[in-house]
Amino acid sequence: MSKRPLLSVRGLRKAYGKRDTRFEALRGIDLDIFEGESVAIIGKSGSGKSTLMHLLALLDKPTEGSIKLNGKDTSKLRQGKLNELRNKEFGFVFQSFFMNSNDTVLNNVILPLKIAGVGFRERRRRAMEALKIVELDDKAKNKANDLSGGQKQRVCIARAIVNNPKVIFADEPTGNLDSATGERIQKLLFGLNEKKGITVIIVTHDQDLADKCGRQIHIADGEIYEERTRTDFDGDGDNDGMRDENNIHHIDIEEE
Ligand code: ADP
Numbered sequence: 001m002s003k004r005p006l007l008s009v010r011g012l013r014k015a016y017g018k019r020d021t022r023f024e025a026l027r028g029i030d031l032d033i034f035e036g037e038s039v040a041i042i043g044k045s046g047s048g049k050s051t052l053m054h055l056l057a058l059l060d061k062p063t064e065g066s067i068k069l070n071g072k073d074t075s076k077l078r079q080g081k082l083n084e085l086r087n088k089e090f091g092f093v094f095q096s097f098f099m100n101s102n103d104t105v106l107n108n109v110i111l112p113l114k115i116a117g118v119g120f121r122e123r124r125r126r127a128m129e130a131l132k133i134v135e136l137d138d139k140a141k142n143k144a145n146d147l148s149g150g151q152k153q154r155v156c157i158a159r160a161i162v163n164n165p166k167v168i169f170a171d172e173p174t175g176n177l178d179s180a181t182g183e184r185i186q187k188l189l190f191g192l193n194e195k196k197g198i199t200v201i202i203v204t205h206d207q208d209l210a211d212k213c214g215r216q217i218h219i220a221d222g223e224i225y226e227e228r229t230r231t232d233f234d235g236d237g238d239n240d241g242m243r244d245e246n247n248i249h250h251i252d253i254e255e256e
Pocket residue numbers: 016017023025043044045046047048049050051052
């Protein structure tokens with residue numbers, strides 16, 4: 001492999017609980033993600049998708065295994081450095097991360113910039129710019145709580161991109177939305193991937209959404225059992241290549 005992966009994990013395991021209640025949510029994951037990719041992590045509920053995403057996003061630590069970011073072993077980073085890195089390089093579209101509902105839309109979007117120490121005028125300017133991208137600049141002064149589900153999700157996206165991140169992590173980004181709104185969120189995410197080159201990692205149980213990604217990582221019971229790469233992406237969203245058996249290769253972890 002000539003290009004160095006943005007994120008590289010090896011032998012990743014995650015167990016929750018102790019003794020009787022111990023549960024192995026991830027049981028040895030090997031995965032490389034390259035800059036500019038759109039990757040779906042797909043599997044049934046309880047298969048370990050969110051756990052994997054939390055580890056990739058450096059929000060939680062693995063029980064075993066390594067996570068490298070830009071070739072650097074992240075286990076060696078101190079908490080402060082981790083937080084800084086996450087704030088600077090990552091954007092999050094997580095349902096559970098939503099937001100300070102009593103604060104304004106603008107303040108919610110500003111937050112990562114505030115944490116990063118960006119000055120008052122500049123952070124306002126950039127937050128408004130991000131809100132324009134998701135077409136919610138007219139709601140900047142509204143209380144976040146007063147928005148619809150789809151609008152809230154768009155605020156999440158604005159907040160996720162306001163720091164100009166390298167990677168956007170989205171956990172079931174369209175899960176609670178009607179299909180028209182879901183489509184809009186998808187367009188936004190894939191637009192950021194294609195136009196800005198932002199790496200997009202999406203957790204989903206929705207095959208249609210996964211089909212729109214360049215690569216699909218299928219997981220079950222905490223293991224990758226299949227990986228599909230779309231080789232002939234033609235941008236029309238109908239995924240001609242994805243259904244072609246030749247584009248499906250089964251990962252043999254022993255082989256490496
Ligand atoms: P998915 O996102 O694919 O639905 P998760 O990664 O959230 O799955 O969870 C995988 C498994 O780990 C599930 O069986 C879940 O119950 C368990 N799990 C997740 N988080 C915790 C936790 N904090 N403590 C104990 N078990 C957990």
